[in-house]
Amino acid sequence: xxxxxxxxxxxxxxxxxxxxxxxxxxxxxxxxxxxxxxxxxxxxxxxxxxxxxxxxxxxxxxxxxxxxxxxxxxxxxxxxxxxxxxxxxxxxxxxxxxxxxxxxxxxxxxxxxxxxxxxxxxxxxxxxxxxxxxxxxxxxxxxxxxxxxxxxxxxxxxxxxxxxxxxxxxxxxxxxxxxxxxxxxxxxxxxxxxxxxxxxxxxxxxxxxxxxxxxxxxxxxxxxxxxxxxxxxxxxxxxxxxxxxxxxxxxxxxxxxxxxxxxxxxxxxxxxxxxxxxxxxxxxxxxxxxxxxxxxxxxxxxxxxxxxxxxxxxxxxxxxxxxxxxxxxxxxxxxxxxxxxxxxxxxxxxxxxxxxxxxxxxxxxxxxxxxxxxxxxxxxxxxxxxxxxxxxxxxxxxxxxxxxxxxxxxx
Amino acid sequence: xxxxxxxxxxxxxxxxxxxxxxxxxxxxxxxxxxxxxxxxxxxxxxxxxxxxxxxxxxxxxxxxxxxxxxxxxxxxxxxxxxxxxxxxxxxxxxxxxxxxxxxxx
Numbered sequence: 001x002x003x004x005x006x007x008x009x010x011x012x013x014x015x016x017x018x019x020x021x022x023x024x025x026x027x028x029x030x031x032x033x034x035x036x037x038x039x040x041x042x043x044x045x046x047x048x049x050x051x052x053x054x055x056x057x058x059x060x061x062x063x064x065x066x067x068x069x070x071x072x073x074x075x076x077x078x079x080x081x082x083x084x085x086x087x088x089x090x091x092x093x094x095x096x097x098x099x100x101x102x103x104x105x106x107x108x109x110x111x112x113x114x115x116x117x118x119x120x121x122x123x124x125x126x127x128x129x130x131x132x133x134x135x136x137x138x139x140x141x142x143x144x145x146x147x148x149x150x151x152x153x154x155x156x157x158x159x160x161x162x163x164x165x166x167x168x169x170x171x172x173x174x175x176x177x178x179x180x181x182x183x184x185x186x187x188x189x190x191x192x193x194x195x196x197x198x199x200x201x202x203x204x205x206x207x208x209x210x211x212x213x214x215x216x217x218x219x220x221x222x223x224x225x226x227x228x229x230x231x232x233x234x235x236x237x238x239x240x241x242x243x244x245x246x247x248x249x250x251x252x253x254x255x256x257x258x259x260x261x262x263x264x265x266x267x268x269x270x271x272x273x274x275x276x277x278x279x280x281x282x283x284x285x286x287x288x289x290x291x292x293x294x295x296x297x298x299x300x301x302x303x304x305x306x307x308x309x310x311x312x313x314x315x316x317x318x319x320x321x322x323x324x325x326x327x328x329x330x331x332x333x334x335x336x337x338x339x340x341x342x343x344x345x346x347x348x349x350x351x352x353x354x355x356x357x358x359x360x361x362x363x364x365x366x367x368x369x370x371x372x373x374x375x376x377x378x379x380x381x382x383x384x385x386x387x388x389x390x391x392x393x394x395x396x397x398x399x400x401x402x403x404x405x406x407x408x409x410x411x
Numbered sequence: 412x413x414x415x416x417x418x419x420x421x422x423x424x425x426x427x428x429x430x431x432x433x434x435x436x437x438x439x440x441x442x443x444x445x446x447x448x449x450x451x452x453x454x455x456x457x458x459x460x461x462x463x464x465x466x467x468x469x470x471x472x473x474x475x476x477x478x479x480x481x482x483x484x485x486x487x488x489x490x491x492x493x494x495x496x497x498x499x500x501x502x503x504x505x506x507x508x509x510x511x512x513x514x515x516x
Contacts (some may be wrong), residue, residue, distance in 0.1 A: 155478070193498070219498055221477070223489070235492040265482040294513060 002028050002317070005087060006096035007254075009062045009078055011390070012288025012302035013103030018392030019310045021067045028317070031095065032067070035076035040131060041385055042159070043299065043378075046166055046335065048134035049141050050174050050225035051191075055131055057382070073359055076366035077104070080260040082281045086166045099283050099317070102257065102269050106159050106289040106297055106347035108249035109233070113154055115225035116249060125227060125245045128158070128167065129158045140244060141174065146183035147243030152232060153190045156197070157252045157266075157287050159297040162344070164188070164333040165195065165205060166302035167246060172212045173337025177354050181213075189217040189232060189240055194267050198351035199409050201344055204368055210334065250295070253290050273348065274325040275312050276305070285313065295348055304329040307399035329401040331357070347401040353410055358397045360405025367406065374376035417443050429504065429511045433468065436508030444506045450495070453506075457494055460486055464507040474512040475503045 003022065005014050005022065009032050017032045022089050024030070044058035066072050075089040080100075087095045109128045116125065126137040127199035149171060153164045170190050175181040188195070195209055195216060196202040209216055223235045225245070232240040253267035263269055269286035271278055278284040281385050286292075287309065287370050288302035295301055308324035316321050328348030333341045343365045344352035356363040388395055412423045415428070417440060425433045428447075430436060441461060445453050453461070463484035466477045478502045479490045488499075495502035500512045 193501075221488070221492070235489050236497060267478075348420050 002098045003096065003100065004099045005027055006030065006032040006093055006101045007034075007080075007087065007104060008032075008103035008288075009036075009039065010105050010288065010289065011104060011299040011385075012105075012290070012305075013101070014039065014062070014065050014390050015302065015392055016101055016287055017070050018065070018067050018390070019306055020108050020256060020313065021069050021311060022392060023314055023398060024317070026069070028072070029217070031071045031073060032066065033073045033075055033077065033089070033095070034062060035074070037074055039065060041382055042129075043385075044382060045128050045131065045134045046163055047171070048131070049128055049137040049167075050170055055135065058131065060386065067385075067391070074361075077254065077256050080256045081261075082262060082284060083259050085283070091223070100281075100285070102254075102284065102286040103288050103291050103302075104257070104290045106157075106251040106253050106268065108268075109252040110249050112250040113222060113247075114254065115224060115227055118225070118227040118407060120227040122322065124230060124243070125225065125247065127247050127249055128163075129335045134281070136395065137246065141171075142174050143215075144184070144244050145180055148185045148187060148241065149244045149246065150187045150189060150232065150240060150242035151244060152222060152240075152247045153188075153192075154248060155191060155250050157268075157297050158248050159192065160332070161197065161296050161298070162332050162334045164190075164248050167312070167338045168214050169208070169212070170335055171246075172214060175242045176337075182360065185215070186213070186216055187215045187240065187242075188223070189220045191219065191221045196259060200344065200354075201352040203398040204337075204342075205334075208370075212337075257290070264292045273328065274308075274324070276309060277316075277322070285309075291381075293328065295346075296330045296332065298330050298332055299385075299389075301328070301330045303395070304399040306392075313356060327401055329399060332373060333381070335378060336370050337399050339375050340370040340372055341378050343374050343377070345401060345406075348400065350403070353406040355406035357405065358402075360402070362405075414514065418485070427511060430508040431510060436465075440508065441506050448502055448505060450502075453496060454494075456486075457506075458488070459483065460471070460491065460494060460503055461507045461512065464503055468507075468509050474509045475511060476500065 006017050038059050039062040040057040044053045047053040078088045080087050090372050112312040122136040128134040128137050137206040151164050151168045175184045195205040216253045221235045224233050230242050257263040258267040269291050271291045276285045289297040305326050308326045312322035312324050332344040333343050335341045346352040354368040357365045357367050416505050422435045491499040504512050
C-alpha cells in the first residue's frame with residue numbers, strides 16, 4: 001500500500017484527488033486534508049459585492065465533490081516535516097505519506113501591509129477574496145453614493161490577476177446604472193507601470209480605463225495604509241486619498257510551506273514549472289496557486305495542468321520518467337460591465353493576443369475583445385466548474401494552448 | 412536580439428534596453444547604464460544591491476523581485492526606492508545587466 005496525501009481540497013486538490021482515484025488501483029491510498037468543509041467557487045466572489053451572486057451561489061459541501069475511495073480529513077495543517085515524510089495537524093493528528101501533493105493555494109495576508117488590518121477593515125477598507133469580505137463589501141457599496149473609490153493592487157503575484165480590473169469595470173457599470181457615476185471617482189492603484197502585465201492586453205485594457213474615466217495610478221508600491229486619514233502611502237512617499245478602499249492584499253502561500261523550507265519569499269512552493277515536482281524533495285509536488293510558477297495564479301491553470309500532471313504522476317509512481325511538459329496555459333474571462341466580458345488565453349511563453357477561442361476563426365468566444373457571448377461563457381462556467389471540472393470530467397477544450405486563431409502580428 | 416554600442420562594446424539588449432547576455436556586463440558598463448537612467452554615482456549601497464542581483468540571478472536564473480531583494484538580500488524596500496528612485500525593480504535590473512523582471516504575471 002502506498003499513501004498519497006493531498007493537502008488542500010480547493011480547485012487543484014479536488015481535481016487531482018478525483019483524477020488520481022480514477023487512474024490508480026486500490027494499492028494506492030488517497031487522503032485529502034482541508035480545514036474547511038465547504039468548497040467555495042472563488043471566481044464567484046467578484047459578483048457578490050454587486051449583488052449578482054448571493055453566498056448560496058458560490059458554496060457547496062467539499063465532500064460532495066470527492067469520489068468514492070478518497071478519504072477526506074477535516075483539519076488544519078500545522079507543519080510539514082519533509083525529511084520525515086510527515087504532516088502534523090493543529091489538532092495533534094499526524095499523517096505519514098509516501099507521496100505528497102500540496103494544493104493549499106494562496107491567500108490574502110493583511111498583516112504584510114502596515115495599517116491594513118485596522119478597525120476600518122470591513123467598513124471603509126475592503127477586499128473581496130473571501131465570502132465574508134465580499135458580503136461586507138456588498139453592504140458598503142449599497143451605502144456608497146459619492147466620493148473616491150480606490151482599487152489597490154498591492155503586490156504581484158495575486159490569485160486571479162484580472163480580478164481587480166474586473167472589480168473596477170463592474171464598479172464603473174454599477175455606478176453608471178445607478179445614475180451616480182459623475183459623483184464617484186474611480187482610481188486604480190498598481191505597482192505595475194501599466195494596467196496589466198502583458199503588453200498587448202495592457203494597451204487594450206488601458207484604453208478601456210480611459211473610455212470609462214477610471215484613473216490609473218501606476219508604479220505605486222504601497223508601504224502602508226493610514227486608515228484614520230484614509231490614505232495610501234507608497235514607499236516613495238506618494239499619497240492617494242480614498243473614501244472607500246478595495247484592496248487586493250498581498251497573497252501568500254501557507255506558512256507551513258515556508259517553515260518546511262520548500263517555498264519562496266511568499267511561501268509558494270518551488271517546483272519545476274513543467275511537472276510541478278519540488279527540486280528539494282522528489283516525492284513532493286505542488287499544484288495550483290500553491291506552486292511558484294511563472295504563469296497566472298488561476299483555477300484555469302490548475303485545470304489545464306491536470307492533463308499533464310496526472311499521466312506524469314502515474315509514471316512517477318511507477319518509477320518512470322515524466323514525459324509531459326506543462327506549457328503554462330491559462331485563460332481568464334475579464335468581466336467588463338454591462339453584461340459583457342473579454343477572454344484572454346496565454347501561457348509561459350505567449351502573451352494574450354486577439355483572436356477566437358476555442359475554435360480558430362469561429363469562436364464563439366472573442367479573445368481580447370468585449371462581447372456578450374464572453375459574459376455568458378463566464379456565467380455558464382460556474383455550472384461547468386461544479387459539474388465537470390471538480391469531479392474530474394473532461395471539458396470540451398484543449399489543455400495545451402493553441403496559436404491557431406490568434407493574431408500573431410501583434411506579438 | 413538587437414545590439415547596441417556602449418563604451419566601444421557591442422552588447423545585446425532587448426527592445427527596452429535591458430541587457431540579455433549575462434557575461435557581457437562589467438562594472439564600467441554598470442556605471443554607464445546607471446548614468447543613462449539618471450543615477451550619476453554608484454555608491455557602496457548601490458553596489459551591494461547590484462552584487463546581490465548578479466549573484467542571485469547566477470544561482471536561480473531569474474531576476475529577483477523587490478521582495479526577494481529585501482527579504483533575502485537584506486536591503487529594505489524603502490532604501491531601494493532611495494537608491495533607484497520610482498521604479499527600483501526595473502532600474503536595478505537594468506543597471507545590473509539582467510533581463511527585465513517578470514515579477515508580475
